[in-house]
Amino acid sequence: MMEIFFETKDVFQLKDLEKIAPKEKGITSMSVKEILQSLVDDGMVDTDRIGTSNYFWAFPSKALHARKRKLDELESQFAESSQKKEALQKSIEKSKIGREDTAERAALLEELAALRQKKEQLKTEIEKYRECDPDVVEEMRQTNQVAKEAANRWTDNIFSVKSWAKRKFGFEESRIDKCFGIPEDLDYID
Numbered sequence: 001m002m003e004i005f006f007e008t009k010d011v012f013q014l015k016d017l018e019k020i021a022p023k024e025k026g027i028t029s030m031s032v033k034e035i036l037q038s039l040v041d042d043g044m045v046d047t048d049r050i051g052t053s054n055y056f057w058a059f060p061s062k063a064l065h066a067r068k069r070k071l072d073e074l075e076s077q078f079a080e081s082s083q084k085k086e087a088l089q090k091s092i093e094k095s096k097i098g099r100e101d102t103a104e105r106a107a108l109l110e111e112l113a114a115l116r117q118k119k120e121q122l123k124t125e126i127e128k129y130r131e132c133d134p135d136v137v138e139e140m141r142q143t144n145q146v147a148k149e150a151a152n153r154w155t156d157n158i159f160s161v162k163s164w165a166k167r168k169f170g171f172e173e174s175r176i177d178k179c180f181g182i183p184e185d186l187d188y189i190d
Helices: 002-008 014-024 029-041 060-096 103-132 134-169 173-180
Strands: 046-050 053-057
Touching: 002 014, 002 060, 014 029, 014 053, 103 134, 134 173
Parallel strands: none
Antiparallel strands: 046 053
């Protein structure tokens, strides 16, 4: 499709392209509009509305300028990346100074590893005794209190529904318990 624009260096309307493209480039006339729209969206073909008509054009010089601009942009990015790489290489060299493999350094690294291992052991030991922690025990008490209040609230709701059913329908309490699977010893939690 771009070859049509570059070879003729002319401005076209959609209907002109729908006639030319199938003859010269073998593009089906049904897909010309979609292809043209995608080229416009990609910025490869320019379009403008003049009056009631849409005109489309693309000149080789624009494509050349776009490529040059992209090339310049990529070259500047490459130069910037090269500078960053050099700076990082220098930083690595600086950080290696004073970190040479010596016997003293090896001993210190071993000691550091041993201390880290001991720290992990102490953490696991603390975790064993976590259930005896006063904060954890208090949190469990509060959780239990909330659960107890919720259970009593639902027990109260069950008693209310049973009372309503007895009054409304005249059922016996044992029949209601049996129908709804309510245990006979259901009561509030102290």
